[in-house]
Amino acid sequence: MSDDVSRHKKQVAKLRHGTVIDHLSPGMALKALEMIGVPKHSAALIGVNLASAKAGRKDILKLENIELSDEQIDNLAVLGPSATVCYIREYEIVKKVRVKLPEVLEGVLRCPNPNCITNHDRLTTSFDVERTSPTQVRCTFCERLISEDDIVLL
């Protein structure tokens, strides 16, 4: 664990204030960026398919001057159940948290079922998380069981 943290330190050394999201599933960094959104005053760095000792490959996202809400952190779990979020202040990691899938994901995903009412009427989408690793969610409306590969962000 301490090795892990020191490695992070090296990777994030350039970020003065902000957030590093590490261990996203490969290919998910852009989706994470889309989910969080980057305000005008901050910069973002994306790493895709980087070598990872734990998972083989991973994505990483560095966000300058942004701190995420607890809800945003939990929602990130759909993009990588073992993702970690590090807060950086004055080049130092001040806090590191593991994402945890919430029981319900509201307004985060789009139902892949084209005949689901949420794709036709203006409704806030809602998914019950049925399983983690691999992630499996169920649309609260049409009850379709959706596996990780079929998850679509709003």
Added chain:
Amino acid sequence: MSEPWTPIERELAEQMRGNDIISVRQFRPQELRTLLSIIERFEGDQAGLLRGKVLAALFFEPSTRTRLSFESAMARLGGGVIGFANAGISSAAKGETLQDTIRIVENYCDLFVIRHPREGSARAAANATSLPVINGGDGSNQHPTQTLLDLYTIKRRLGRTTQLRIGFVGDLKYGRAAHSLVQATAMLGNDLVLIAPTSLRLPKRHIAELDVLNASYEETADLPNAIPTLDVLYVTRIQRERFADPLNYERVKNVYQINRAAVDTGKNELIVMHPLPRVNEIHPDVDASPRAAYFDQAKNGVTVRKALLALLMGAVR
């Protein structure tokens, strides 16, 4: 109503009062069994139980059995019914959203039954109103009152809804009634035999649901060999309207025709069920067989719906 209600029955009734019926998945297996025993209490006359109450029956998609059965149930309880049976004459035709329709109609009624072509519509309707909503079929997703009347029919005929060997035959790909009942009977602990030609097999996502439940099931295309092993044979219509290519329909439309001779190879207690309407999946010569249960289903549908209407309105004696 001779036997007094058990504490478990009373607890479930209290829980259902003011609530919605959207999906069989909202019930735990024990609750389903308790609900079936409550429904049995609604055999016979309960005139006046819902006097002065109004059911809004909003059918955005054609239906005869479900709609008439709800209307009959409401009338037998002394209540009234308003609504429409065709989205073309409702304000949906003018582009109104389902939620807006619900918010308007809730001022005219005490509870809703809704059939709508989109999956999830019943949940969306329930979110838009504090009044109870009954799902009368949402696209290819759920039709819980059909499932309950199917379970109730099995219980009335065979005395139990568990540890049975239940065969589903016909259109397992598109048939909503079959999907819902497959799920419910699996939840209750039965052995399922899924009988369909390759092109109409139960979709993978429903198989995944069975795996989540750790259910016992097998898939086969061989009906004659399956029949003698079954307690229940649930037949569904192969729906012509589901096929884009009429040739594909012609190929499968008559693969399973069940006649008296086939049914007679079954166990003595075998029952044959069908959500109806049938086309030619079940030969009329089966109708006179004591094993035919499909007209019972229609009759039981009124009892089941009476019970549900009364439970949701909290009007139980």
